[in-house]
Amino acid sequence: MADNNSNNPKNTNEVSDPGRRSFVKNTGIAVGGVAGGALLGGLFSSRSKNNNSTSTATKESVKEKRYEEARMYFTRIADFAILEQAVERIFPEDHNGPGAIELGVPYYIDKQLAGPYGSNVGDYRQGPFIGSKASAADSSLDRGQIFINGLRTMDVESLKRFDTNFVKATEDQQLEIMTDFADDKVEIKGISSKGFFNLLRSTTLEGAYCDPLYGGNRDMKGWKMKEYPGAIASYAHMIEEDKFVKMDQVSLTDYQPK
Amino acid sequence: MVKTLDKVDAVIVGSGWAGGIAAAELTKKGYKVVGLERGKAQKREDFVGAKDELRYDVRKLMFQELNKETLTIRNTLDETATPNRSNDTNAINGTATGGSGVHWNGMVYRWLPTDFEFHTKTVEKYGEKIIPKDMQLQDWGITYDELEKYYDQFEKTAGISGEPDPLRPGQRSDEYPTPPMKETDIIRTFTKAAKDLGYHPYRIPSANISETYTNPDGETINGCVYCAFCEAFGCDFGAKADPIVTVLATAHKSGNYELRNNSYAVRIVHENGKAVGIKYVDTETGEEFIQPADIVVVAGFTFTNTRLMLLSEIGKPYNPKDGTGVIGSHLTAHQRNLTHTRVRGFFDEKKFNRYAGTGALGVTLDDFNVEQLDHTKLDFLHGFCLRTSQRGDRPITNNHVPADVPSWGKEFKDKSIFYANRRIDVQQQNGALAWRENYMDLDPTYKDMFGDPLLRVTSKFHDQDRNIVRYAHQRAKELLEQMGADHITIPEITEETEFDKSSLSDHTGGGVVMGDRPETSAVNNYSQVWDMDNLFVVGASSFPLMGSSNPTATVGALAYRAAEGMIKFLETGGGQLVKEKETAKA
Ligand SMILES: Cc1cc2nc3c(=O)[nH]c(=O)nc-3n(C[C@H](O)[C@H](O)[C@H](O)COP(=O)(O)OP(=O)(O)OC[C@H]3O[C@@H](n4cnc5c(N)ncnc54)[C@H](O)[C@@H]3O)c2cc1C
Ligand code: SF4
Numbered sequence: 001m002a003d004n005n006s007n008n009p010k011n012t013n014e015v016s017d018p019g020r021r022s023f024v025k026n027t028g029i030a031v032g033g034v035a036g037g038a039l040l041g042g043l044f045s046s047r048s049k050n051n052n053s054t055s056t057a058t059k060e061s062v063k064e065k066r067y068e069e070a071r072m073y074f075t076r077i078a079d080f081a082i083l084e085q086a087v088e089r090i091f092p093e094d095h096n097g098p099g100a101i102e103l104g105v106p107y108y109i110d111k112q113l114a115g116p117y118g119s120n121v122g123d124y125r126q127g128p129f130i131g132s133k134a135s136a137a138d139s140s141l142d143r144g145q146i147f148i149n150g151l152r153t154m155d156v157e158s159l160k161r162f163d164t165n166f167v168k169a170t171e172d173q174q175l176e177i178m179t180d181f182a183d184d185k186v187e188i189k190g191i192s193s194k195g196f197f198n199l200l201r202s203t204t205l206e207g208a209y210c211d212p213l214y215g216g217n218r219d220m221k222g223w224k225m226k227e228y229p230g231a232i233a234s235y236a237h238m239i240e241e242d243k244f245v246k247m248d249q250v251s252l253t254d255y256q257p258k
Numbered sequence: 259m260v261k262t263l264d265k266v267d268a269v270i271v272g273s274g275w276a277g278g279i280a281a282a283e284l285t286k287k288g289y290k291v292v293g294l295e296r297g298k299a300q301k302r303e304d305f306v307g308a309k310d311e312l313r314y315d316v317r318k319l320m321f322q323e324l325n326k327e328t329l330t331i332r333n334t335l336d337e338t339a340t341p342n343r344s345n346d347t348n349a350i351n352g353t354a355t356g357g358s359g360v361h362w363n364g365m366v367y368r369w370l371p372t373d374f375e376f377h378t379k380t381v382e383k384y385g386e387k388i389i390p391k392d393m394q395l396q397d398w399g400i401t402y403d404e405l406e407k408y409y410d411q412f413e414k415t416a417g418i419s420g421e422p423d424p425l426r427p428g429q430r431s432d433e434y435p436t437p438p439m440k441e442t443d444i445i446r447t448f449t450k451a452a453k454d455l456g457y458h459p460y461r462i463p464s465a466n467i468s469e470t471y472t473n474p475d476g477e478t479i480n481g482c483v484y485c486a487f488c489e490a491f492g493c494d495f496g497a498k499a500d501p502i503v504t505v506l507a508t509a510h511k512s513g514n515y516e517l518r519n520n521s522y523a524v525r526i527v528h529e530n531g532k533a534v535g536i537k538y539v540d541t542e543t544g545e546e547f548i549q550p551a552d553i554v555v556v557a558g559f560t561f562t563n564t565r566l567m568l569l570s571e572i573g574k575p576y577n578p579k580d581g582t583g584v585i586g587s588h589l590t591a592h593q594r595n596l597t598h599t600r601v602r603g604f605f606d607e608k609k610f611n612r613y614a615g616t617g618a619l620g621v622t623l624d625d626f627n628v629e630q631l632d633h634t635k636l637d638f639l640h641g642f643c644l645r646t647s648q649r650g651d652r653p654i655t656n657n658h659v660p661a662d663v664p665s666w667g668k669e670f671k672d673k674s675i676f677y678a679n680r681r682i683d684v685q686q687q688n689g690a691l692a693w694r695e696n697y698m699d700l701d702p703t704y705k706d707m708f709g710d711p712l713l714r715v716t717s718k719f720h721d722q723d724r725n726i727v728r729y730a731h732q733r734a735k736e737l738l739e740q741m742g743a744d745h746i747t748i749p750e751i752t753e754e755t756e757f758d759k760s761s762l763s764d765h766t767g768g769g770v771v772m773g774d775r776p777e778t779s780a781v782n783n784y785s786q787v788w789d790m791d792n793l794f795v796v797g798a799s800s801f802p803l804m805g806s807s808n809p810t811a812t813v814g815a816l817a818y819r820a821a822e823g824m825i826k827f828l829e830t831g832g833g834q835l836v837k838e839k840e841t842a843k844a
Contacts, residue, residue: 090666096675117317119704124328126704137344137759175667192806201666202346209653210312228613228653233311233494233736234483235650242443242492244609244679258308 011070037178068215069107073114073144081167082105089174097225098218107206108216109147112203118144134192136199141190141200150196154181155223211252220249233253260537260546266290267639267828269536269551271523271566274357275810276503276797276817277557278509279415282475283821285512289828292549293509293517294538296326296558297354299635300409301502305492311652315490320361321349326522329561329704331759333718335578335695341712348594348731350614351559352765355519356501358559358764359810363489363617363649364465365805366418368409368815371402371429372628373689375639376803384633386424390722393639394588394692396802398775399839400581400783405815406431412814413463416499417471417479420463425624439468439482444682445621448646451740457625462645463811464618465499475508486650488617494525498617521547523562524708526554526570526793533793539708553824556795557817563799564698564769565713572790573770578695578716584780586699588692588768589717590804593761596719596727596751597690600683604660605741612651618649626733627806628689638726641687642806644734646682653678656674660745684737690804693720698769718755724751765809767801773815774839784823785816792830796820 070113072093074080084106093099112118120142129140136146158166166174180186182201184194207216209223211231217223223230229247233255238245267839270277277293284291313319322328322345329350342348352358377395389395406799410432434729438461444473445461452459466482470707473479480497488498496503509515518540525537527548535550556563567573567585576587592598622645625632631641657674658681664670701714731748738746776788781800785792796817798809805812805832823835 092668093672094668094671098670099671120344122317122323122325122345124324124341124704126341128703130338130340135347137347138340150557195350204666205657205708206312206316206654211310213310214312223653225675228651228678231487232614234485235611236440236483239440239442239484239614239619242446242609245611252307252310255309 034140069104069142071110073110073118074085078155079148079151080110082154083109083147083168085174086151086154086178087207088201089171089178090201090204091208098221100204100208102218103208103222104218105204107212108207109203111215112206113144113147118142135195136191137192139195145193146196146199149188149190150181150193150200153186153193154178157186213252220251261710262548262550265535265550265552266292267795268292268553269294269549270555270826271536271562271770272357272557272559272797273355273501273506273517274352274475274557274559274797275359275501275505276559276815277555278356278359278505279412279814279817280555280557280794280796280821280824281411281509281515282505283818284824285509285514285823286475288512289510289514293513293515294521294523294536294549295355295517296522296541297298297352297423297519299517299519300354300356300360300484300492302492302496305494308491308494309485311485311654313363314487315652316654318345318349318413318667320352320354320490320492321345322351322353328712329762330701330704330712330714331757331758331762332716334344335716337719338703339701339714339716342518342759342762343599347369348762350762351764353559355507355517360492360500361490361504362465362500363647363765363812365618365620365647365806365808366416366420366463366465366811367744367805368429369402369812371428373805374398374400374402374405376691380639380662388633388639390720392694392720393722394694394802395776396771398553398772398783398802399779399836400772400819402429403462404783405819407820408815409811411818412811413746415473415475415504416465417467417473418463418465418499419468421461423460423624423628425630435473436468436471439464439466439616440484442615442619442648443649444612444613444646447682447741448621448684448737449806451737452621452623455737455740457623459621459623462618462620462622462647464616466493466497466616466618467499467526473504475504476511477504477507479503482616483553484614484616484619484650486613486615486652496646521556521568522708523556524569524710526556526566526572528570528572528809531790533790553792553794553827554822555820556793557797559764559797560766560799561698561771563715563795563797565700567770567780567795567839568700569710572787572793575699576697578697581694584771584778585773586697586769588771589698589715590690590692590697590767590801592687592690592804593757594763595758595760596723596755597688598685598763598765599727599731599749599751600685601678601731601749602658602743602747603682603684603738603741603782604677604747605680605685605742606744608742612648612679612681615648615650618647619649620645622807626730636725636729638722638729640691640726640803640806641820642686642688642726642730644684644686644730644737646684651678658747661747675756680745682736682738682741686727686734687807687811688726688730689806692768693718693804695698698778715762717761719755719757726752765798765804767798767804767809770795770799771802772800773802776838782834782838783819784826784835785820786827788834788837788838791834792825792827794820825839
């Protein structure tokens with residue numbers, strides 16, 4: 001409804017959008033049975049991308065402002081800065097492409113912690129909490145608190161070992177600290193350091209590869225590195241191929257009917 | 259105040275395959291049925307556009323909400339059990355209309371004739387001595403031949419796509435209703451290697467079906483488009499056989515079925531040895547109701563079935579110390595951290611389209627299943643299937659790397675991306691047999707949202723459980739070598755590999771087991787409770803063992819059998835449908 005351009009014949013973006021193009025190409029022959037016409041017909045008719053910055057010149061020179069990127073959960077800039085460094089160490093920028101920071105992982109995690117996941121709304125929380133030093137799931141801390149305690153302990157550890165804050169430590173120093181966390185060699189209140197590290201790792205991967213709607217996997221760059229196509233409606237036309245078939249990525253924004 | 263409602267012919271707890279089949283069969287015959295489902299209402303429309311790995315597969319949106327109820331777990335009788343608190347550790351059951359049958363993969367295997375008479379057949383072949391101390395083997399009180407027509411009925415209801423197992427000639431009365439699914443490069447690679455090694459591969463029978471199909475009840479299931487959002491998701495296209503598009507649709511069509519969602523069953527109400535109805539809580543209003551019925555059907559999966567029997571004080575609770583009693587015994591499972599482990603092959607030169615697929619797309623073989631093995635030469639009983647399936651790898655949950663690669667950092671990132679599409683996994687799935695001290699009872703400490711005790715699971719792995727998996731991993735490795743994998747990773751099974759919170763899943767059975775006499779079983783072969791004629795407890799809770807493949811075809815077959823019994827019971831005015839086995843009693 002808000003997407004007025006969908007019925008506008010001048011909207012040429014609709015045709016050039018790679019997600020849509022590959023969708024049409026991929027499903028034209030594939031879908032049989034009752035599913036075919038009715039469902040797929042409706043999928044895209046009212047949705048097209050309203051992409052105002054198609055010229056590459058604008059894209060490269062002006063960094064797009066992302067109004068959704070401000071802290072929602074973390075109150076201290078210092079905590080967020082440690083988080084940025086930590087996730088980048090887990091999933092660094094390299095020859096494959098962007099690392100966790102450029103993919104939006106820190107903001108992804110911030111948003112997750114601000115929501116029901118961060119306060120364990122779906123979990124069984126009745127005590128006694130026995131063995132709370134083990135994993136994030138068994139801890140009496142909620143996930144948000146685990147992040148705060150864990151990140152601050154990383155800073156304490158850095159000050160203790162290298163006389164400098166975690167964010168100012170060298171990459172090797174950061175890696176040394178994180179390895180000790182992963183190996184359960186550090187004390188954190190309410191959770192084992194391994195339990196914290198595992199949560200940090202899994203949320204980092206989530207942020208790198210989730211649908212971009214969550215604020216991670218920015219511009220589907222995580223999927224592109226992995227040659228993962230995303231929300232493709234049908235693979236029936238190519239499932240029997242012997243050769244690897246490379247496809248353009250499709251996000252849920254492109255896929256979902258509106 | 260508990261409000262008692264008007265009586266109906268049958269009340270059924272649960273709307274999964276087990277409850278759905280009972281509902282369809284009873285309502286087709288004109289009986290009035292009320293279904294009670296603790297979860298919310300859902301239909302196909304809810305699944306359209308739901309290709310969201312984070313929400314469904316990682317956060318487990320369609321699984322049981324543990325904030326309401328969970329299980330507690332321990333290894334031995336002298337330990338304190340702790341709760342499985344989060345779906346991060348283990349997501350167990352479905353919880354909305356259709357149950358787990360909505361977000362399942364759809365691999366639909368029949369179990370082996372031997373499974374149903376496992377005790378007799380083992381003793382016949384090897385003598386009593388081969389059975390380890392503390393292993394609990396017993397027959398089901400029904401044979402494969404008796405069950406075959408119900409397997410066939412389930413396959414036809416679900417439109418299963420498949421081809422016969424070459425090692426099991428003469429075991430099917432009919433073909434699969436639809437042809438096998440399409441073949442992929444991974445399937446071809448596995449099949450060739452298996453044949454080169456002299457094995458007998460065949461396509462995994464699939465409930466993601468190969469072409470549009472209308473079942474005998476007139477329900478249409480669409481042809482699968484291989485969209486790769488099957489396991490943990492509802493099908494966007496109505497192409498996966500689930501209770502919603504099949505049996506529940508049939509029940510609703512009859513005009514005789516009312517499904518009440520958000521209705522949490524808390525007790526089986528009974529008086530003078532007869533079930534009166536189900537007491538439940540409307541979780542939207544907090545009101546309590548009793549739904550009276552002529553027959554009461556409990557089909558809430560293994561855990562709920564066992565727990566409701568214990569909470570309602572029906573039958574004798576199992577005592578692991580002296581082996582008396584039956585409710586809670588024979589807990590078995592395909593554990594995620596043992597039975598369900600995979601051997602992974604990494605290929606440096608070859609790329610497969612791993613992102614594409616569907617839940618049950620694959621190939622399997624039974625060359626190491628029970629009869630194919632000589633157990634006198636092995637350190638385990640039963641057997642396993644080997645298979646590969648192409649479900650469509652999604653990126654958050656698939657970051658597998660060869661063994662020497664770290665699990666985070668530079669090398670991890672590089673290799674996890676490199677191998678994302680360069681992999682074939684071989685999965686083994688083995689039969690799991692029951693042990694005397696592996697059982698379920700009520701937890702003394704932890705409670706559910708209504709203040710009732712949680713179900714407590716006590717379970718420990720035995721040498722036999724580990725040995726069969728180690729053996730299977732070696733066979734899987736040989737297959738991957740034959741395929742030409744450059745690196746192969748085998749999960750390490752050590753003495754420390756132990757039953758834990760990740761061990762229980764929808765492949766868990768026991769608790770209200772089936773057998774030929776009340777001393778050793780809770781229900782007869784119609785799933786009718788021995789000591790309460792109008793109570794039927796249906797589902798994997800009745801398995802005295804877990805076969806070497808996915809359980810749902812057997813759940814479905816037993817549910818059709820149970821429904822036949824319910825109809826008999828209603829038509830003839832009651833009584834026990836099966837005589838307990840006289841010879842065995844002595
Ligand atoms: C991800 C996944 C993949 C799977 N893949 C396969 C596969 O490929 N092949 C295979 O054979 N099997 C598979 N399974 C297992 C299969 O889904 C189950 O065997 C099957 O669904 C069991 O059916 P059921 O009706 O007994 O139980 P369920 O489907 O669990 O249904 C029970 C219903 O009862 C309801 N209920 C429970 N307690 C209460 C209560 N107290 N009050 C009211 N309602 C209640 C639940 O909400 C649920 O809807 C898979 C399961 C999962 C989770
Ligand atoms: S892969 Fe097939 S059965 Fe599975 S969700 Fe997609 S269309 Fe449905």
